[in-house]
Amino acid sequence: MTAAIDIRALGYSFGSHRAVDDLSLSVEAGECFGLLGPNGAGKTTTIRLLNTLLPLQTGEVEIFGRSVRTEAMVVRRLLGYVPQQLSIEGALTGRENVEWFARLFDVPRRERASRVDEVLDMVDLRADESRLASTYSGGMVRRLELAQALVNRPALLVLDEPTVGLDPVARDSVWQRVAQMQRDHGMTVLLTTHYMEEADALCDRVALMHRGALRALGSPDELRAAAGPGATLEDVFRHHTGEALEDLDVEKGGLRGVRATRRTARRLG
Ligand SMILES: Nc1ncnc2c1ncn2[C@@H]1O[C@H](COP(=O)(O)OP(=O)(O)OP(=O)(O)O)[C@@H](O)[C@H]1O
Numbered sequence: 001m002t003a004a005i006d007i008r009a010l011g012y013s014f015g016s017h018r019a020v021d022d023l024s025l026s027v028e029a030g031e032c033f034g035l036l037g038p039n040g041a042g043k044t045t046t047i048r049l050l051n052t053l054l055p056l057q058t059g060e061v062e063i064f065g066r067s068v069r070t071e072a073m074v075v076r077r078l079l080g081y082v083p084q085q086l087s088i089e090g091a092l093t094g095r096e097n098v099e100w101f102a103r104l105f106d107v108p109r110r111e112r113a114s115r116v117d118e119v120l121d122m123v124d125l126r127a128d129e130s131r132l133a134s135t136y137s138g139g140m141v142r143r144l145e146l147a148q149a150l151v152n153r154p155a156l157l158v159l160d161e162p163t164v165g166l167d168p169v170a171r172d173s174v175w176q177r178v179a180q181m182q183r184d185h186g187m188t189v190l191l192t193t194h195y196m197e198e199a200d201a202l203c204d205r206v207a208l209m210h211r212g213a214l215r216a217l218g219s220p221d222e223l224r225a226a227a228g229p230g231a232t233l234e235d236v237f238r239h240h241t242g243e244a245l246e247d248l249d250v251e252k253g254g255l256r257g258v259r260a261t262r263r264t265a266r267r268l269g
Pocket of ligand 1: 017041
């Protein structure tokens, strides 16, 4: 069977900085797959390569058998993408935000209203659809972004850190929606995360990335089992990379931390 995602020897450098280094992996249709790793591991760069936002340098990526390099337009239509940065317009209502995406993705005019209803129902925002998005909470904004990404019924949903900056209740609610959509629609999901709990809650398999390279691949339980009973992400990371996560975050310096905090503040803002 054709893989949902087939990544072969993928490499990407920003100048002399190697952000993705000889990455190969394959995601099956219907799977929820996580790219797990600390700041700067190369997760976002990887998903920007496979969703055609960055041009390929070395290696190949196929989405449901279609080449990212030569069939970018086809690939875009197979994908729903929720980026890390805010993608909603605060001056529009929740419903208008989704309608805008429906037009952007050429959802046929006759079907638009029902498709918008459908995705707003899925994320439980129908009751709030007429409010300006600027009045939504952080969790509601994230659910609205999910609705936008789903309105063209993508075969592959790509989520970049879907719950960063959310409180535990809002985070659970996003997890529930993603799991439900996957169950009900057999969608393939690729997400990036810093959180072992998020991988536990959602992912069938995860790839642990460090400095652009794949360091471990398996179910969250398998990764944890290798690191010992009750292992946290910290333990898993140390086991598979020989480095401590905390040292690494400090070593990475303030800038990326500040960027992440700003992103969160903007999102909640
Ligand atoms: N536009 C850019 N120009 C230069 N370097 C970049 C750029 N984008 C990312 N990088 C660098 O590439 C590396 C990988 O970054 P990437 O954003 O893919 O990591 P990540 O695992 O997604 O981290 P985060 O969780 O912080 O988003 C990092 O060292 C980062 O500083």
